[in-house]
Amino acid sequence: MIAVFDSLAPILAAMITAATPLLLAALGEVVTEKSGVLNLGVEGMMLVGAVSGFAVTVTTGSHAMGILMAACAGVVMALIFAFLTLTLLANQVATGLALTLFGTGLSALIGQGFVGTPIPRLPELNLPGLSDLPFIGPILFSHDALVYLGLAMVGAVSWFLYDTRAGLVLRAIGESHEAAHAIGFSVLGIRYLAVMFGGAMAGLAGAYLSLAYTPMWAENMSSGRGWIALALVVFATWKPGRLLLGAWLFGFVSIAELHVQGLGLRVPSQFLSMLPYLATIFVLVLISRDATRIRLNAPACLGKVFHPDA
């Protein structure tokens, strides 16, 4: 099994890159859900972010502009969702699903002219000295800006939610919007902001896919990662720290199964393809066995429509 150990460093390095889109999208969704809004449209927002980022990078030649525009595209998609569900009081689940379908189709339409166009990959930031460390160097210190952004956002989101007053207010709205409204907080206003943040993060996740992971545009290139991100939010019981672990677990299993095949180990490839999803389902089932824990951790007003009684 020395061969497996030799592969460990590249597997871990690849795991971090594979986990990044999941992490970015899921962090955005955590904030959205903590405010009480269930946005199932992550996949659609990711795809629109991916195509927008790609299109802008192709036309302007700047990755930074592409990333910025991808986040903006995500915000616009999220605003559509927010308007429909928060102002027009539409059903959040149905609207989220519709947003996914819409985003998938819209991204395919926008992307038609860009398929087959190659662009340079988002460059890796090589931190002098750190990148050359023998084992840890390639794993931790040779990634591009968005990977580091994802890792930094774990800390930032955690800090925001649990160590700031604004985060407390957001969580309060997610737990009991009636009470928060009674105290005088703007439930709709804060939820709008939370949904927009979720959209921006999903857009960034999409941009990572089309600018760094595989620098190209292909229809449906997120391949279900948006749904995995949604599952990861529950998997992590809405805690950013656990989200990182969940994303890494999924990334690890996805990459390891490819390495296992390449090494010629005798496990059927179809089973290995299923593994990441099986692992996620397994952990979700484990967590859900304890119904109280889910109830304790899930925002109490998740998915509930807010009718101000004033």
Next chain:
Amino acid sequence: MNRRTFHKTLAGLAGAAAVLALTAGGTSHASAADKLKVGFVYVGPISDHGYSYQHDLGRQAVVKEFGDKVETTFVENVPEGADAERVVEQLASSGHKLIFTTSFGFMNPTLKVAQRHPEVFFEHATGYKRSANLATYAARFYEGRTVVGLIAGKLTKSNIIGYVASHPIPEVISGINAFTLALREVNPKAEVRVIWVNSWYDPGKEAAAAKALIDQGADVILQHTDSPAPVQAAEERGLWSVGQSSDMTRFGPKSHLTAIVDDWSGYYTARVKAVMDGTWKSQDTWGGFKDKMLYLAPYNPAIPKDVVALAETARQNIIEGKRHPFQGPIKDQSGKEILAQGKTLTDEQILKMDYYVEGVQGQIPR
């Protein structure tokens, strides 16, 4: 007006509408008889710039050749399975007289629709089931793999070749085997590692698979999947790659050695003509370099001249029948000889191939 009158008027209108529709349908049928409607079903997007794109180029050749006499319809991104049957049925029921279904997984859906529509002609790519109105066609992709195997054998330094494969069907397996046989002919120490991504088109997974193979030491990346992701992955690490189905040079200008490109234009125009002339018959067409159903993209200028010469000689020999991609001796993975010197595998044996030859690591997933 009372209810009775209302119902009578409604019935009258409906009747009039029905008569109108029938006559209108009749007249349009008369003019449609002049135009041959040809349908194309693609498994991926034509923007894949790969497999489905090449099929669409074939369709465009038909349009160019026959102009006003044909009307073509294409449906892309059709998943293999039940949805495919719906799409083929819709084409068959809407006046299309010739329908091309371009992926292996469309085999059973096409057969079912063909049985229900004996007046329509069906052409299924890369399959093996035929009927009176269902023909099959494919290109001998493995001929291209032989030539590429010789190039890879000469250029590899690590003696490990990475192969990003899609589904474990005989077409893909025979490609891997033909490649490996040629590879080890010029480099007996080289080995091939295969990763099955279980999809024809999934750029993220293909890229991850290519990178995993590279991390395990491969310095030439082959693929039987339709996106340029593996070529890109090889380009980034400064290694070699071979494109699939169409020229993928712009995704890997330094790494792209060549590509095995499908060319369906000749076949498609010939079949459309056969329907127009009334000479269409169900048959199996399996063309290679000789029949111009496939060709190799321009060689990377970085390939040494003697390697190019070796490759070109092999290609010519295949065209002239002097070299067969599956000529003996062939040993399977356990070292047992399954084909003696001087013999060649029959078409039927190639179509049913379900084993790896010596030099390929791992097992075929069942």
